Amino acid sequence: xxxxxxxxxxxxxxxxxxxxxxxxxxxxxxxxxxxxxxxxxxxxxxxxxxxxxxxxxxxxxxxxxxxxxxxxxxxxxxxxxxxxxxxxxxxxxxxxxxxxxxxxxxxxxxxxxxxxxxxx
Numbered sequence: 362x363x364x365x366x367x368x369x370x371x372x373x374x375x376x377x378x379x380x381x382x383x384x385x386x387x388x389x390x391x392x393x394x395x396x397x398x399x400x401x402x403x404x405x406x407x408x409x410x411x412x413x414x415x416x417x418x419x420x421x422x423x424x425x426x427x428x429x430x431x432x433x434x435x436x437x438x439x440x441x442x443x444x445x446x447x448x449x450x451x452x453x454x455x456x457x458x459x460x461x462x463x464x465x466x467x468x469x470x471x472x473x474x475x476x477x478x479x480x481x
Contacts (some may be wrong), residue, residue, distance in 0.1 A: 362450045364408060364477040366440040369470045371444040373416055373435075380444070380470065393467040401449060406460060412445035444470065448477075 371380045372384040381387035385472060416435040423430045435442065451457040457474050465472040 397467040
């Protein structure tokens with residue numbers, strides 16, 4: 362089994378209901394994502410998942426110098442940011458891609474799949 366990061370990409374600028382067109386659409390996506398999370402757990406793929414607050418809440422820490430420098434906001438200027446993620450344990454890339462497609466449909470966003478180099 363290999364661990365994969367399934368990261369959900371969405372717009373950097375959010376509207377009233379995030380990246381969803383209405384409250385009803387947002388609630389439907391949350392319900393579908395909850396059902397997908399339950400399926401990952403039941404099928405033994407679940408490791409960890411989480412949603413992230415707005416990129417504007419980020420703090421970039423550069424500790425390479427003598428004194429750490431902290432800067433408010435995201436590190437990169439981008440039209441899209443990572444809004445949430447899953448870490449799964451899947452037997453191969455084909456399974457990870459299939460699960461990413463299910464997650465994408467559930468949360469109504471694009472999902473990037475990347476295998477971990479290793480775990481510490």
